[in-house]
Each structure stands twice: as structure tokens, then as C-alpha cells.
Amino acid sequence: MDGITLTPLKKILHPKGDIFHAMKKTDKGFCGFGEAYFSTIKCGEVKGWKKHNKMTLNLVVVSGEVEFVLYNQMGFFNVKLSLNNYQRLTIVPNIWVAFRGIDTENILLNLANIEHNPNESDNLKLDSFDYNWSKS
Amino acid sequence: MDGITLTPLKKILHPKGDIFHAMKKTDKGFCGFGEAYFSTIKCGEVKGWKKHNKMTLNLVVVSGEVEFVLYNQMGFFNVKLSLNNYQRLTIVPNIWVAFRGIDTENILLNLANIEHNPNESDNLKLDSFDYNWSKS
Numbered sequence: 001m002d003g004i005t006l007t008p009l010k011k012i013l014h015p016k017g018d019i020f021h022a023m024k025k026t027d028k029g030f031c032g033f034g035e036a037y038f039s040t041i042k043c044g045e046v047k048g049w050k051k052h053n054k055m056t057l058n059l060v061v062v063s064g065e066v067e068f069v070l071y072n073q074m075g076f077f078n079v080k081l082s083l084n085n086y087q088r089l090t091i092v093p094n095i096w097v098a099f100r101g102i103d104t105e106n107i108l109l110n111l112a113n114i115e116h117n118p119n120e121s122d123n124l125k126l127d128s129f130d131y132n133w134s135k136s
Numbered sequence: 137m138d139g140i141t142l143t144p145l146k147k148i149l150h151p152k153g154d155i156f157h158a159m160k161k162t163d164k165g166f167c168g169f170g171e172a173y174f175s176t177i178k179c180g181e182v183k184g185w186k187k188h189n190k191m192t193l194n195l196v197v198v199s200g201e202v203e204f205v206l207y208n209q210m211g212f213f214n215v216k217l218s219l220n221n222y223q224r225l226t227i228v229p230n231i232w233v234a235f236r237g238i239d240t241e242n243i244l245l246n247l248a249n250i251e252h253n254p255n256e257s258d259n260l261k262l263d264s265f266d267y268n269w270s271k272s
Contacts, residue, residue: 016177016178016181016182016183017175017176017177017178017181017183017237017242018176019173019174019175019176020173020174020176021171021173022171022172022173022174022245023171023172024170024171024251025169025170025171025251026251033161033169034160034161035157035158035159035160035161036158036159036172036245036247037155037156037157037158038155038156038158038198039153039155040153040154040155040156041152041153042152042153045152045153046152047152047153062174062198062199062243062245063198063199063241063243101153105199106153107198107199107243109158109172109198109245111172115160115161115162
């Protein structure tokens with residue numbers, strides 16, 4: 001799907017505790033820093049749908065496992081991210097996004113290119129698009 | 137201690153999973169984005185001492201609890217951060233830093249103003265400064 005990039009991230013193993021890369025300013029997909037925040041999603045819960053009109057998202061799952069489902073006129077795209085499939089998901093504006101918590105504790109970081117502004121995003125109810133969450 | 141700032145961060149409660157602020161580009165303490173990475177520290181382990189000569193650290197503990205100990209010619213400063221004491225710890229260059237994992241899983245985010253470069257930091261063994269880790 002155009003506008004979506006998955007970038008494998010480096011994990012540096014250390015006997016006292018590992019280190020996990022998230023983003024460098026020289027990385028592909030970086031288009032400025034506006035705000036960093038964490039979202040958590042409880043097991044089995046789904047947040048969405050939300051479409052940002054200006055914000056580019058850079059999403060990294062640092063705890064648990066999260067299924068992301070993206071939707072535009074080309075159809076659906078889905079990916080499950082965790083420390084076992086440790087990649088950064090870059091999403092440009094104008095793509096509908098929803099995500100589901102799979103593990104007990106699920107934490108994702110969003111490194112956004114602009115600060116949060118409720119006026120630059122649209123929201124729709126979860127049943128607005130015909131995605132079968134139960135089968136995944 | 138000069139050069140250290142603690143900034144309380146907003147937690148937005150949500151029935152499907154809470155949201156935790158980390159940093160906005162308009163926040164005090166923000167001095168450019170170079171790299172974001174996660175460090176983990178196992179329970180009872182201590183990483184340190186490390187002194188950055190150019191990097192300003194912005195540290196946020198998103199899982200577990202971490203004790204940070206900072207040292208310069210003024211003496212020691214220590215603080216324990218977690219989601220219960222949810223603050224961002226900003227540390228300017230030229231301060232010695234060590235940190236200890238307190239909980240089972242401990243994850244901290246560093247929002248650094250420059251990209252990682254091993255040549256801009258110094259390391260000393262943990263017993264180089266007389267801090268009593270056992271009592272804390």
C-alpha cells in the first residue's frame with residue numbers, strides 16, 4: 001500500500017538489559033519531530049478508525065504485540081508488530097488506522113512530525129469499514 | 137543539581153488503554169531531535185557510569201521503575217521514575233549517569249538531541265564513585 005513503510009529496527013543485546021532503536025533523524029521516513037507519546041491498548045480491545053490529515057506517524061511497539069490495520073481506496077493492509085517482529089511502521093496522512101492489543105500489556109510509541117491537534121484528524125466508528133477482526 | 141530538570145508528564149486515561157505524553161517540540165528541555173531509542177534494565181542490575189559530552193538526554197520510564205543516580209562536583213542526585221511518578225528527566229551534558237532496574241520489566245525511552253556516537257561519551261566502572269546502591 002502506498003504511503004506505508006516498514007523499517008526493520010536494530011536490537012542491541014546486553015546482559016544487563018537490551019537496547020532497541022526507534023528512530024534517527026537521518027532515517028528514511030523521518031520528516032521532522034513534533035511530539036512523542038505512548039499509546040497502550042488492552043488485550044482484545046481495538047482503537048480506531050482514525051485518519052490524520054497532516055500528521056505522519058512513526059509507530060514502534062516496545063512491549064507486547066499490536067495488530068495494525070490500515071485502510072484506503074486500495075484496500076486493507078495489516079501487520080502485527082512486537083519485539084519479535086521489531087519494525088517501525090511509518091504512515092503518511094490520509095490513511096485510516098485502527099489497532100488491536102494482542103498481548104497482556106501492549107505499548108506503542110508514536111514519533112509524530114507535528115504536535116497533537118484534534119482538528120487535523122477524523123474519526124469513524126469501528127464498524128464503518130468491513131474488516132473481520134475476529135479471524136486475525 | 138544544575139543541569140537536571142524533572143517535568144511532570146500528562147497521562148490521559150482511556151478505557152481501551154491509556155495514553156502517556158513523552159515530549160513535544162515546544163516543551164522546556166527540548167533542544168532538537170537526533171535519535172530515539174529504548175533501554176531496558178533488568179531487576180537489580182545497574183548500568184553506569186556514563187557521561188555524555190554533547191548529548192542532552194530526555195528520559196521517560198514507560199514500564200516498570202528505574203532509579204537514576206546523577207553525579208557531578210556538586211554531589212549525587214537520585215530519583216525513581218515509573219508510571220506512578222511519571223516525569224521526564226532532562227540531563228544536560230557533562231553529568232555522570234547510572235541507573236538501576238527495580239521492577240521485573242523496566243523500559244526507558246531516551247529522546248536525544250543528537251544521534252548516538254560512542255566518541256562523545258566517557259565510561260567509568262560502577263565503583264568509581266562512592267554511591268551506596270544497596271541502601272536505596
